[in-house]
Amino acid sequence: MPGATIAYDNAGNMTQDNLGNTYSYDAEGHSVSSGGVQTSFDAFGRAMEQNRNGTYTQIVYSPTGQKFAFMNGATLQQYIVPMVAGMQAVYNNSGLQYYRHADWLQAFHELTLDVIGLERDSTDALRPGARRFL
Numbered sequence: 001m002p003g004a005t006i007a008y009d010n011a012g013n014m015t016q017d018n019l020g021n022t023y024s025y026d027a028e029g030h031s032v033s034s035g036g037v038q039t040s041f042d043a044f045g046r047a048m049e050q051n052r053n054g055t056y057t058q059i060v061y062s063p064t065g066q067k068f069a070f071m072n073g074a075t076l077q078q079y080i081v082p083m084v085a086g087m088q089a090v091y092n093n094s095g096l097q098y099y100r101h102a103d104w105l106q107a108f109h110e111l112t113l114d115v116i117g118l119e120r121d122s123t124d125a126l127r128p129g130a131r132r133f134l
Helices: none
Strands: 014-016 023-025 031-034 037-041 047-052 055-061 067-072 075-082 088-092 095-102 108-113 118-121
Touching: 014 023
Parallel strands: none
Antiparallel strands: 023 031, 031 037, 037 047, 047 055, 055 067, 067 075, 075 088, 088 095, 095 108, 108 118
16 A cells, blocks of 8 residues: 555564554563554463553453453453354344354354344345344
8 A cells, every 4th residue: 555654574474564553462472462452461472451641451261261240340341151053142232232153164243133023144244134023
């Protein structure tokens, strides 16, 4: 792109993108700073905490190693409940937000209910009229 300044470090990691965002990495190649968000990692290499302009979010993992909850200190922000067939129910401190399901490529889609109880997929914008009854 004309006028775009994209930079890389000696390991091939992008250190600046065409929008001016800067990135930095630790010795293991984890992104520790990305677009102003600093990330800390645990001994297993998993993201443990994120700092967004002084607001810290801790990431809680289940015993099986999957992301389970996002916390701000003792305050729950979001938690994820695994369900059958790879589905997930995503809750916040007010209750159920949405369901997530994976397609055959394991890409997640959000399922929400509209006002009249029809199920809407996050990809419905790409497929007009793609509604299903619950």
